[in-house]
Amino acid sequence: MKKRVLGWLADAALVLYFVFALFPIAWMVILSLKPADQLFSTYFSFSPTLDGYRTVLGDSEGIPFVRFFVNSLVVSVGAVVLSLVVGLPAAYASARWRFKGSENLMFTLLSFRFAPELTVIIPLFVLYQKLGLFDTYVGMVWVLQLVTLPLIVWIMRSYFADLTPELEQAALLDGYTRKQAFFKVALPLVKPGIAAVSLLAFIFAWNNFVFPLILTSNEAQTVTVGALSFLGGDRPKYNLTAAAALVSVVPPLLLALTIQRYLVRGLSFGAVKA
Amino acid sequence: MGWRLTLRPYVLIVPALLLTCGILYPFGLGLYYTLFDFSASKPQPDMVRLENYTTVFTQEAFWNSAWVTVLYAVGAALVETVLGVAVALLLHRSTLVGRVLEKILILPLMIAPVIAAIIWKLMLQPSVGVVNHLLRPFGLGGVQWTDTPTGALLSSIAVDVWVYTPFVAILALAGLRSLPTSPFEAAAVDGAGWWYTFRRLTLPMLWPYVLVAVIFRFMDSLKVFDIIYALTEGGPGDSTVVLQIRAYLEAIRFQRYSFGISYTIVLWAVVYLAAMVLVKHLGKIQRRAAEVTT
Numbered sequence: 057m058k059k060r061v062l063g064w065l066a067d068a069a070l071v072l073y074f075v076f077a078l079f080p081i082a083w084m085v086i087l088s089l090k091p092a093d094q095l096f097s098t099y100f101s102f103s104p105t106l107d108g109y110r111t112v113l114g115d116s117e118g119i120p121f122v123r124f125f126v127n128s129l130v131v132s133v134g135a136v137v138l139s140l141v142v143g144l145p146a147a148y149a150s151a152r153w154r155f156k157g158s159e160n161l162m163f164t165l166l167s168f169r170f171a172p173e174l175t176v177i178i179p180l181f182v183l184y185q186k187l188g189l190f191d192t193y194v195g196m197v198w199v200l201q202l203v204t205l206p207l208i209v210w211i212m213r214s215y216f217a218d219l220t221p222e223l224e225q226a227a228l229l230d231g232y233t234r235k236q237a238f239f240k241v242a243l244p245l246v247k248p249g250i251a252a253v254s255l256l257a258f259i260f261a262w263n264n265f266v267f268p269l270i271l272t273s274n275e276a277q278t279v280t281v282g283a284l285s286f287l288g289g290d291r292p293k294y295n296l297t298a299a300a301a302l303v304s305v306v307p308p309l310l311l312a313l314t315i316q317r318y319l320v321r322g323l324s325f326g327a328v329k330a
Numbered sequence: 331m332g333w334r335l336t337l338r339p340y341v342l343i344v345p346a347l348l349l350t351c352g353i354l355y356p357f358g359l360g361l362y363y364t365l366f367d368f369s370a371s372k373p374q375p376d377m378v379r380l381e382n383y384t385t386v387f388t389q390e391a392f393w394n395s396a397w398v399t400v401l402y403a404v405g406a407a408l409v410e411t412v413l414g415v416a417v418a419l420l421l422h423r424s425t426l427v428g429r430v431l432e433k434i435l436i437l438p439l440m441i442a443p444v445i446a447a448i449i450w451k452l453m454l455q456p457s458v459g460v461v462n463h464l465l466r467p468f469g470l471g472g473v474q475w476t477d478t479p480t481g482a483l484l485s486s487i488a489v490d491v492w493v494y495t496p497f498v499a500i501l502a503l504a505g506l507r508s509l510p511t512s513p514f515e516a517a518a519v520d521g522a523g524w525w526y527t528f529r530r531l532t533l534p535m536l537w538p539y540v541l542v543a544v545i546f547r548f549m550d551s552l553k554v555f556d557i558i559y560a561l562t563e564g565g566p567g568d569s570t571v572v573l574q575i576r577a578y579l580e581a582i583r584f585q586r587y588s589f590g591i592s593y594t595i596v597l598w599a600v601v602y603l604a605a606m607v608l609v610k611h612l613g614k615i616q617r618r619a620a621e622v623t624t
Contacts, residue, residue, distance in 0.1 A: 165346075
C-alpha cells in the first residue's frame, strides 16, 4: 500500500514537471489564436482566429517574416551541407589513422563549441563590412560553421570509430580501392548517424541568434531575429509575437522528434553513448 | 605507394583544416585588435599594448558583469542538474505515465533559447502576463518579475532551466539505463534501503554522466547571451549584464570594437580554465565510478 502511494506521488511529481515544461508552449498556441481585442480581457475563453498567423505570414507589420523563414532554411541547410562535405572526410581520417596534428585539430574544433561567440563575431563584423559579406548568405553559412562543423566532425568520428575496420579491410582485399571502401562500405553503415547528426546540426544552426543579430541587417536576417522584432514598439502585439515564435519553432521541433534515439550521443558530442 | 599512404589522412583533413583556419583568422584578428584602441570613431587606431585589459580589470562594470555571470552560471547549472537528475530518476521507473511523457521531454530543448525568452517575457509581464494571472487567487498577482534586479536574474535563470533541464535529464537517463544490474540485485538481497542504494550505488556510478552534462551546462551558461538579450537586455540597471552582453554593448552599441573584444577574450580565458579544471575532475570521477562497479 505504501509503495503504491509512493508510486502515485512519483508520477504526480513527473506530471508537475511536464506541466512546467509544456505550459509555455500551449500558452503560445492560445495567445497566437486570440483575436487582438480579447488578448487580455479573458484568459482561457476566446473565439479562436487565424488572423495572427495571417498578419505574420502576410508581412503586413512591415516585418518580412516569410523571407526570414526562407533565409533561415537557406543558411541552415547551406551550413550543414558545407560541414558535411569537409567534415565527413576529416572525421573518417581522424577515426582511422593516428597522425601528427590530428588530435590538435580535433580539440581546436571542439574548443569552438565552447568559445564565446562574440570573440569571433566582433572582428567578423568589421571584416564582413570590408569584404562585402555583411548581410549575405555566404557570410552566414561561413560563420555558422562554428556551430555545425565541430558537432558533425566529433559525432561522425565516434560513429566511424565504432565501425570495425575489418569490413573495409575485407573490401580492400577484394580489390576495392580505399576510396571505394569508404564510399561503398563505411559510409552506408553510418548513414543513420549522418542523417541524425545533419538534422541536429540543422536545428542548432536554425536556432542560432547571435550571428544573424550582428552579421545581418535585413537581406539575410533569420526567424530568430525576426521574431524578436514583433516585441518592439510601445505595445508589443502579443498574438503576433506568439504566432511568429510558434512558426519559427515548428521545423526544429518536428525534426527533433524524428531523431530522439540519436540525441544522447549528439548532445554530448559523442561523450555519452546511449 | 608508401608516400601516398602517409599523405592520405592529411589530404582528407585539409578542407576541414582550411575551414578551421577561416574561423581561427577572425579570432586571431580579434586578439590583435585588443592591442589597439580601434573603434568607429577611431578607424586609424594606435597601438595601446595591454591598456584595454588593464582598463577592463580596473572597471567596476567588469567586476559587476563577472559576478552576475558567475551567479547565473552556477545558479542555472545547479538547478538544472538537480532537477534533471530527479526527472531522469522518475522517468527511469518506467511507469505508463513516464513512458508517455518521455517522448516529449526534449521539446523545450529544441526551441531556440531566444524564442524561449520571448515566450517567457510574454508570460511574465506583470500586469497582463498569464503567470501573475494564475497567481492572483493566491494573492501574488503583482510580482514584478523582470523589473527588479533580483527578479530579473532569477527569471533569466528560470528560462535557462526551462530550456536546458531536458539536456541533463536525457544524459542522466542514458546513464541510468546503462548501469550494471548486479550491484543493485546484491544490494536488494542484502535488504538495503532505497536511500542507501541511491547514495552508495546509483549516484557514484551515475556521476560521470551527470558531470558531462554539468560541464556542458556550466560552460554554456558562462557565455549566455540570447536569453538575457531577449528577456532583460541586461537590465534593470546593470543587474543582468553578463559578460557577453557587456561585450555586445561595448562593441556593437558603442562601437568600441577593441574594448568589446577584450571583454570576450577575458571570458574566453575563464571558460578555458573552467574547462580544464572540470575535465580533470571528470577523469577522477570516471575512475572512481569504475571502482564502484567492480
